[in-house]
Amino acid sequence: MHPDALKNLRTWFTKNAAKLPWRLTDLNALRDPYAVWISETMLQQTQVTTVHDYFLRWMERFPNVQTLAKASEAEVFKYWQGLGYYSRARNVLKAAQIIASLGKFPDTRKELEALPGIGAYTAGAILSLAYHKREAILDGNLVRIFSRFYKIGFLPTDKPSAKSKGKSCAEIYWNYARQVADSSKAYMHNEALMELGRTICKVKNPLCEKCPLSKFCKARLENCAESFPPAKKHIQQEWHGTVLVIESADKKILGVTEGCKFLKGQLALPHFESPKSATAGLTAEAERFVNADTIRSICNCGRFRHSITIHKIECEVQHIVLTTAAKTTPAGLAATWIPKAKALETFANSFSLKALKLVKKSSSPCK
Secondary structure (H helix, E strand, C coil): CCCCHHHHHHHHHHHHHCCCCCCCCCCCCCCCCHHHHHHHHHHCCCCCCHHHHHHHCCCCHHHCCCHCCCCCCHHHHHHCCCCCCCCHHHHHHHHHHHHHHHHHCCCCHHHHHHHCCCEEEHHHHHHHHHCCCCCCCHHHHHHHHHHHHHHHCCCCCCCCCCCCCCHHHHHHHHHHHHHCCCCHHHHHHHHHHHHHHHCCCCCCCCHHHHHCCCCCHHHHHHHCHHHHHCCCCCCEEEEEEEEEEEEECCEEEECCCCCCCCCCCCCCCEEECCCCCCCCCCCCCHHHCCHHHHHHEEEEEEEEEEECEEEEEEEEEEEECCCCCCCCCCCCCCCEEEHHHHHHCCCCCCCHHHHHHHHHHHHCCCC
């Protein structure tokens, strides 16, 4: 990228940098690597406006890596609830435990990328923003900017082709990122480009007339910015299922940690795939979680829609009330009983919470 373009970028960022809880007032100051790590992990697949409050709550409860390392997975999930992609939270906890055992936060790419959940982008962000090292980053914002700036007609995830002259598509983008980072101001270039992509060089309706790079951007000069980068092919899978809210006679809700289609290892309500024309009564699949002889009533409470990664989900919700107390769990099932009064704060995924809330507000008569 041309030196004048980078100079314009720095000037623009200094004047327009948004106030964010993970960003210091002094844009040239070194940052806490822990705070950088948490914020950048939360920002993956999530909007800045959403992360804002989550980050503040997280840092209040887990102000440093030592505090986080001592937390339980259930509590970490509770503070992550609503951000989705719970594997990120699980990896954050595992990495925190490793870092705490090391006694210091890693400061090399090799060490960082060896930790669970930390890839090339996150490692680069930590090294650049926290340590001011000349390390490159490449996220969706930078991909979009580079594609428009240089008129690159392919994505980093594409296979080598005539468009990339047989070269690795990812490596071409990373080379541009390294050029930007080859400076004592790498930390500012990296963050400024992320900010530019979020506020100016947007996916739709980019504000090219306000862009500090407009005089150098090939797509802008040819008036075709919105044509770059090329559209990514999205593969979405539909899934229909049934969620069971099983309530014991002593007011407890059954939660399971196995057989979860989308929530591996998490505490969730029992659920299973079912056709849209599924019977309203107790199905054979449901009998895995409940003994038909112990059922007092079954309420069909309606349905909800949900999305997890590539899955477009629609679920029916059944509220099953038992005649028996929560003394044991179904045979061969990794499950636990949660007091009904604490269910909404215990289940840390919005999938289960949607079902619980639907039951709570449902006025459907029980059978």
